[in-house]
Amino acid sequence: MFTALKRLLIGRPLKSAELGDQKLNKTKALAILSSDALSSVAYGPEQILIVLMAAGAIAFWFSIPIAIGVLVLLLALILSYRQIIHAYPHGGGAYVVSKENLGILPGLVAGGSLLVDYILTVAVSVSAGTDAITSAFPSLHEYTVPIAIVFVLFITILNLRGVTESASVLAYPVYLFVLALFIMIGVGIYDIASGNVSRELHASIGTPVAGISLFLLLKAFASGSSALTGVEAISNAIPNFKSPAPNNAAKTLAAMGLLLALLFSGIVFLAWYYGITPHPQVTVVSEIAEQTFGRNAMYFFVQGTTALILILAANTGYSAFPLLAVSLAKDKFIPRMFTVRGDRLGYSNGILMLGLSSILLIILFKGQTEHLIPLYAVGVFIPFTLSQTGMMLKWIRQKPQGWGLKLTINGIGAFICLVVTCMFFLTKFGQVWPVLVFLPLIILLFRRIRKHYDAVGDQLRLSTCEPPITIEGNVIILPVAGMTHVVENSLRYAKSLKPEQIIAVHVPFEREEEAAFEEKWKQWQPDVRLVTLHSPYRSIIQPLTKFIDTVQRKAGEMNVQVTVVIPQFIPRKGWHNILHNQSSLLIRAHLLYRRDVIVTTVPYHLKK
Structure with a gap:
């Protein structure tokens, strides 16, 4: 039943040879890897206005120069990440750049930040998309969290079906969103140019504003820079591109940068010209669309596509998180299970982990986007800063042709990203302080995992100077609950090993039962020694363990191996297992962690 449901949701397994068919062309890659960055134009401008509201609506004209500053930063990031794509064509992005140029610790800071950031990408995108839906249909506000969870489950299943299939589905909403916003911006500019929009709705650029400060403007700039989250995703996902992957990735990055700049600017x-004021229950894009078109079909088209891309922008996280996890897992900083491809050739363990973590965040924050965006933004600007700095050191060390220009580009990017990061900590410390807690914990976890893998490797390596253990015999201990075909089957197996001795162990709870069992055993298996261990506290494992320890001490003096053979019957149907006490499983689980004892299970399959 489970297999049938899995096939229905995910599809048939793909052969490893079909991996090449799962690569993305530029059109599909732009849709699934740029959706996060493109979708952020739906809330990035709004974040600028929210900060400027502190100085009054008259200060909204400052959104224009702030937007220009954001575009300068975008240009620096696009040029920088194009260099990263060509310098590191196997992917890994900020993690690989920081690790190779700045060291392991900065690399782990970048990698840990990005892992958390991709989880936040899903949570923020889906929450923002749900906000767009509830803006159009206010009656759905109380169902924000369940709606968001359903969307996360949908995208998770879609990605488990494979990169190509998810890209084919997601491409349409992304390009419809771009089309809808271009139509809205185009109609809005036409209305303004034709004089259909009053000039009285906004304050003119240059209007003096009482109480405005550089600190407030920098805070607004940092908030608006949240529109640039997701720019790094393409550099992490280069292996998903068709050949030549680096060239295709660089062209896709340039196309994304151009679209992002046009939409954000528009x-x-x-928003400034219409005199839009942010409201808690209505998004800025919704207000612009309503003022441009009214509450007609075009308004709902803009809202619908905005909601779709905000939700599906989460797919950027699903595309980049598993590949970053692979890089970290190959370096032994996270479990190796993240390097394993699933039935559909995607890294399904990473996809599932991302989906579950995002659902947990949505529940904890109750789907409130404004609480997640600052944490989300600072989580990506830390890797931005580290990757730019790492590239600067790379050019200084290697001095390739044209390295001066490259160094200048990365230097400008590093400086602006550092300013933005500092502004987030200075102005929104109450919202971003968790970064200072979970990031050290994540790095500590990375190091503990690496330490474990190194220790395991040292102990398993054949070159390790560990003297071989000489085994001169074998003693078998056979726990028995009764005289049945299950025990008989296990005894036959034990005798086939020709051990020095077989000891059957029975643990009765009552004295009368003990004597009766010993008498029956002598008649049934007179040549096999039976030891009965009365247990007044009705525990099987404790007296059995003590007996095994006693035998083990004596056997160790004679270089004799102790093997515990556990009889176990297997019901014909899986659900029958809940009708039995599973003592054999408990004994095996307990004994597996005891040193120098071999545990063998002998199954006996029931036929009805």
Whole structure:
């Protein structure tokens, strides 16, 4: 039943040879890897206005120069990540750049930040998409969390079906969103140019604003920079591109940067000209669309596509998180299970982990996007800063042709990203302080995992100077609950090993039962020694363990191996297992962690 449901949801397994068919062309890659960055134009401009509201609506004209600053930062990031794509064509992005140029610790800071950031990408995107839906249909506000969880489950299943299939589905909503916003911006600019929009709705650029400060402007700039989250995703996902992967990734990055710049500029301009004021229950894009088109079909088209891309922007996280997890797992900083491909050739363990973590975040934050965005943004600007700095050191060390220009580009990017990161900590410390807690914990976890893998490797390596253990015999201990075909089957197996001795062990709870069992055993198996261990406290494991320890001490003096053979019957149907006490499983689980004792289970399959 489980297999049938899995096939229905995920599809048939793919052969490893079909991996090449799962690579993305530029059109599909732009849709699934740029959806996060493109979707952020739906809330990035709004974050600028929310900060400027502290100085009054008259200060909204500052959103124009702030937007220009954000575009300068975008240009620096696009040029920088194009260099990273060509310098590190196997992917890994900020993690690999930081690790190779700055050292292991900065690499882990970048990698840990990005892992958490991709979880936040899913949570923020889906929460923002749900906000867009509830803005159009206010009656759904109380169902925000369940709606968001359903969307996360849908995207998780879609990604488990494979990269190509998810890209084929997601490409349409992304391009419809781009089309809808371009139509909205185009109609809005036309209305403004034709004089259909009053000039009285906004304050003119240059209007003096009482109480405005550089600190407030920098805070607004940092908040608006949240629109640049997701820019790094393409550099992490280069292995998903068709050949030549680096060239295709670089072209896709350039296309994403151009679209992001046009959409962000258009929305900021219309929001200023229309005199839009942010409201808790209505998004800025919704207000612009309503003022441009009214509450007609076009308004709902903009809202619908905005909601779709905000939700499906989570797919950027699903594309980048598993590949980053693979890089960390190959370096032994996270479990190796993240390097294993699933039935559909995707890294399904990473996809499932991302989905479950995102659902947990949505529940904890109750789907409130404004609480997640600052944490989300600072989590990505830390790797931005580290990767730019790492590239600077790379050019200084290697001095390739044209390295001066490359160094300048990365230097500008590193400086602006550092300023933005500092502004987040200075202005929104109450929202971003968890970064200072979970990041050290994540790095500590990375190091503990690496230490474990190194220790395991040292102990398993054949070159390790560990003297071989000489085994001169074998003693078998056979726990028995009764005289049945299950025990008989296990005894036959034990005798086939020709051990020095077989000891059957029975643990009765009552004295009368003990004597009766010993008498029956002498008649049934007179050549096999039976030891009965009366247990007044009705525990099987404790007296059995003590007896095994006693035998083990004596056997160790003579270089004799102790083997515990556990009889176990297997019911014909799986659900029958809940009708039995599973003592054999408990004994085996307990004994597996005891040193120098071999545990063998002998199954006996029931036929009805």
